[in-house]
Amino acid sequence: MKQARLAILGAGAVGRSVLELAGDYGHSVVAVADSETAAVDAEGLDTEAVLERKAARGVVGDHDVAAALDADYDVLVEATPTTLGDAEPGFSHVERALEADRHVVLANKGPVAERYDDLRALEADSAGSVRFEATVGGAIPALSTIEDMDPSHVTRVRGILNGTANFVLSRMAAEGLDYEHVLAEAQDLGVAEADPSFDVEGTDAALKCVIVANELYGGGYTLADADVEGIENIPGSALELAAEDGRTVRLVGEVSGGEVRVGPRLVPEHGTLAVSGTMNIVQIETEHAGPLAISGHGAGGPETASAVLADVGRLPQP
């Protein structure tokens, strides 16, 4: 879709970057909401002014959040924080947009990982469609590549889908340091959150794999269907043993044979999956095209926003 009017819900790193970059892609933003307020302008928001206000006062505008959903937009960009279980409030935002026959682009993993079937049912009754490239692998076009290859000809998808866990493991291996030490360093650098459990316990990577499974197998998967193990407290000595043998350990997510598994795995030290630092990689094995691999930034505002805006571009013109 060209020259779309966007309504952005969520003004975190991704929402703000979509706001900032939408104009570069030929779109306008008619509404943006954070958790408390909304800014709305049917003629298109002055994005710089909104971003300045957010930076200075912590809120984007004077309206209620609901005003953003009432705006006259073509595409709802759902970029509120990922929540588990009922995936609220993200799911209700998507529901409202689809019931109003608008398109939806998600950066929020909750609705597609936890309520995929509900989401597809709403989409079936709507003139709008749902896309969610940004939910898996940030900037990496993982889902659209799977779609292009045809899910029925994809035999396996595996990847490094969490930059924080990958940073910790690659630093441990490179410096011979222990888990706690590297995690503290990652927190100082802003690579890991103060509460890193979502990343290091494997939940974030698992949600992404669940989304891939829903795409490959036509739905039916939630986080509860994933076999998940994290990287907490893997000792540096285990990484040394792996290195002696030309291997290393990475948190690998895998979808194949109807199963979703995430856990620390031994991989060849210089193999495809052994990306360093916060990089992500997605490897897609196909029936006829062999393996494909795409690496890139799995997180970050502009990187993830580029995936959101690519999705907007893929939507049909009304």
Next chain:
Amino acid sequence: MSDAASDAVRAYTVRLELVDEPGELLRALEPIANNGGNLLSIFHERGNLTPRGHIPVEVDLEATPDRFETIVEALRAAGVNVIQAGAERYSEEVTVLLVGHLVETDLSDTLSRIENCGSASVADVSLTAPDGTDEVSAARIRLVAHAEGTDRALETVREVAAEKELRLVEPLMAGGVEA
């Protein structure tokens, strides 16, 4: 293959047919031990019969290629029917890491239970316990298995690890073969 490599010890599988009589198995194993072969495992398929009505036995052993030839000749000279020798060695190999209280939870029991699954042999173990054997240690274990044996071997490793509360770092597998 270089000359140096021909001296290297390799793993071999020998399939034998034994008559169902007492002492037959021992008679088949002696030529292996007497000629410098190192027995790894014996799979005695009692209850299964070959087309000629004999009992099939699969023997895994390590030897240099030269010694292996001598062993096969010695087996035949001893009247043991060798139906397949060397053509199929351990075809798959898989490496895992185990982390936890490996010593307290009896590492040798862990290893023998992996061996007892019948589809793999422990070829190599490296253990590190930087903080002493009472603390968390890590082991790298290399398993060799017959074709399609790695899945079963990994399943056994998973079971033992879960039971002993050890962390298992698995390799990536692709259709039963380490990727």
